[in-house]
Amino acid sequence: MKQAVITGLGVVAPQSNSVDEYWSLLTSGRSATGLVTAFDARQFDSRIAAECRFDPNAFGLTPREQTLDRATQFAVAALGQALEDSGIAMEDVPSERISVQLGCAVGLTTSLEKEYAVMSDSGSRWEVEQRFATPRLYDHFVPSSLVSEVAVRVGASGACAMVSTGCTSGIDAIGHAVDLIRTGAADVVVSGGAEAPISPITYACFDAIHATSTRNDQADSACRPFSGDRDGLVLGEGAAVLIVEEYEHARARGATIYAKIGGYASRCNAHHMTGLTPDGSEMAAAITAALSQSTLAAESIGYVNAHGSGTKMNDIHETGAVKHALGDHAYQVPMSSIKSVIGHSLGAIGALETVACLLAMRHNVVPPTVNYTEPDPSCDLDYVPNVAREANVTAALTVGSGFGGFQSAMTMEAV
Incomplete structure (x- = not known):
């Protein structure tokens, strides 16, 4: 059976816009959580988030690309890092041997909710007026558009799919990528996950199931896994893109390998x-x-x-x-x-x-x-x-x- 290895990494995460920044944060002993700034969260039980300090201009996203949903922008930014880290020339790989498998749990929620507010005049109208909608409205409605955007950028005409299994979506997407490599269906798979869920509808959903921390007066230390005083999760956002490659393919081009799955x-x-x-x-x-x-x-x-x-x-x-x-x-x-x-x-x-x-x-x-x-x-x-x-x-x-x-x-x- 063929082996799947990781040859490139890209990250957009809270307080981290590169793999090096990400590792520095993870090992620092400090938390990136705080009170929500993306919207006025005062009506919610939980008002805490780990938000990204994301500047699309810093990643070279064009004005047109900046109309993409925030999660898609994260994925595009992380993709650029992963390709550079891997050193792979995608144009040298037959397009049918390139696949994309990405995870996302709640889709392009942020943009869809914003567009609904525009079309319904902040919810005051039952019948929405689509003439006020962005031309990207359908893209925001269909989560698979995230995968399509990445596929276009790497020229992938192999198996491409959105994996949405809730909180395991990211790991499951990589698992599907590994299966494609092992069975010989692909030589290179762009995989990982992207999410931008910091929006009112998300917080309403999590308040309803009482899953999030309400330690709002200690927002910078609210998430306390395994600690006796834990009281719930803290929502975050971000993306990680990995280049998953068949071992012999990676070795033939002299790639640096992080590990095999x-x-x-x-x-x-x-x-x-x-x-x-x-x-x-x-x-x-x-x-x-x-x-x-x-x-x-x-x-x-x-x-x-x-x-x-x-x-x-x-x-x-x-x-x-x-x-x-x-x-x-x-x-x-x-x-x-x-x-x-x-x-x-x-x-x-x-x-x-x-x-x-x-x-x-x-x-x-x-x-x-x-x-x-x-x-x-x-x-x-x-x-x-x-x-x-x-x-x-x-x-x-x-x-x-x-x-x-x-x-x-x-x-x-x-x-």
């Missing part, structure tokens, strides 16, 4: 839209299947990048899953949640977490779980509290858990 698996708990089974058996099954594909022993994992959303239920569920899948090694391996730093960017976060694993392997440093203030007896693993740690990481595991019962796991190995 050893295994990927996904499960669903068929249990509840937002609830989780206490024992984490479905996530454990995904981890076990991913390890089996990779031929890695549990003891080989040097870092676990946790989903670690900071909700009471998720962190207990995930702790149980890792114990079940890794056995005694669960107590030895460092495990951390970068959502404590950059928030939860829904469909993008799985891709951003994959990048964090690859950088941990490159630098032999594990990023910390910040804002960890007190232990929880139900969460008793090594969560690398507050301070980054040097560690020999030759293999890493990243996991994702999404509303709807989606559970995914992926392993990365040094080549």
